[in-house]
Amino acid sequence: MVLNYIWLAFFFIAFFVALIKLMLWGDHQIFPAIMDSAFTMAKTGFEIALFLTGAMALWLGLMRIGEKAGIVRYLYKLVGPFFSKLFPEIPKNHPVYTPMLMNFSANMLGLDNAATPLGLKAMEELQELNPRKDTASNAQIMFLVLNTSGLTLLPISIMIYRMEAGAKDPADVFIPILLSTFVSTLAGLIATAASQKINLFQKTILAYLGSVLLFIAGISWFFSQLAPSEIALISSSASNFILFSVIIGFLAIGVRKKINVYEEFVEGAKEAFNISITIVPYLIAMLVAIGVFRASGALDWIIEGVKTFFAAVNLDTDFVEALPTALMKPLSGSGARGMMVDAMETYGPDSFIARVSGVMQGSTETTLYVVALYFGAVKIRRTRNAITLGLFADSAGILAAIGFSYLFFAH
Secondary structure (H helix, E strand, C coil), X not given: CHXXXXXXXXXXXXXXXXXXXXXXXXXXXXXXXXXXXXXXXXXXXXXXXXXXXXXXXXXXXXXXXXXXXXXXXXXXXXXXXXXXXXXXXXXXXXXXXXHHHHHHHHHHCCCHXXXXXXXXXXXXXXXXXCCCXXXXXXXXXXXXXXXXXXXXXXXXXXXXXXXXXXCCCCCCCHHHHHHHHHHHHHHHHHHHHHHCCCCCCCHHHHHHXXXXXXXXXXXXXXXXXXXXXXXXXXXXXXXXXXXXXXXXXXXXXXXXXXXXXXXXXXXXXXXXXXXXXXXXXXXXXXXXXXXXXXXXXXXXXXXXXXXXXXXHCCCCCCCHHHHHHHHHCCCCHHHHHHHHHHHHHHHCCCCHHHHHHHHHHHHCCCHHHHHHXXXXXXXXXXXXXHHHHHHHHHHHHHHHHHHHHHHHHCC
């Protein structure tokens, strides 16, 4: 229901903003621009689904091998004690643990192309456990919020964009992003656990969270010892090495278990086409709404309103020009990326605005896009409080991004 209201709001706000521009300022190009954006985003939605088909075929094929080889039992030993506390609805040694863990791992490594198909597979498995098929379960909401909070250990793509823009130190946003995304994930976890009455002060949960915190501290220390030119190269190489090692590991275990890995891979890959067909209308619906909202100029009005407010209360407004990235991030990953690149081109890659924009880009995920994609894939219509919790985590990440940017970059 919430998604329905948000979707309608995008269209009506865009219409009234465009109408005001036409009537007051004679902007005769505004409605053609809106319709052009609508058709462009519809095409983009189909292209994304088409691209996901190939990526999903790869990962769903590997998941099939993993399930047949019994890999889920090994993964359950690793994360089962923690996941069983956060996802009490999931039975012990259920196959969903494999795509869930791999989805989180791919997100942490900054490998979006691998994370999305794995997330779709996890949501499909969770839907099998869901007693109310049209309503999001607690487990699905927890998974989605942790997903959209976007815990990222290696923000490879952002560092590469900064490198291409000519930044003197492309990786100077690395630690602020790491800290901001941790705040976002922790905020999402706490809020979701509170709404689902999950006690986070259990010894098991505290032990795992403490281990993650120590791991993040260790990564921060390790990369702080490297030369700026080495950070992006090493993080990219390490991420892809780990991912390919996982693929080889699945195949090796499958061979050891005497499974026909080729046939099982093909059987698993076939599922990708059904999922892709299902998500196309949901993707197009959300992306078209975002496109017309952005093309109308409503986003620009919001930015100006925020800037005016902060100026009126005598607060620093240096970060405001980076807000388009923050406001676009929950809606569209590519849109937020475009805003970040535009900030680097407009103000320079080493400007405070460009750095804040980069930290914002890496601090959270695209909540409304992920909700439409993941819930659309399993035909969930009642999202309950998933969007509210996801946007809360986004807000915490954005505020943390602003705060850490001032701490690291303000002079």
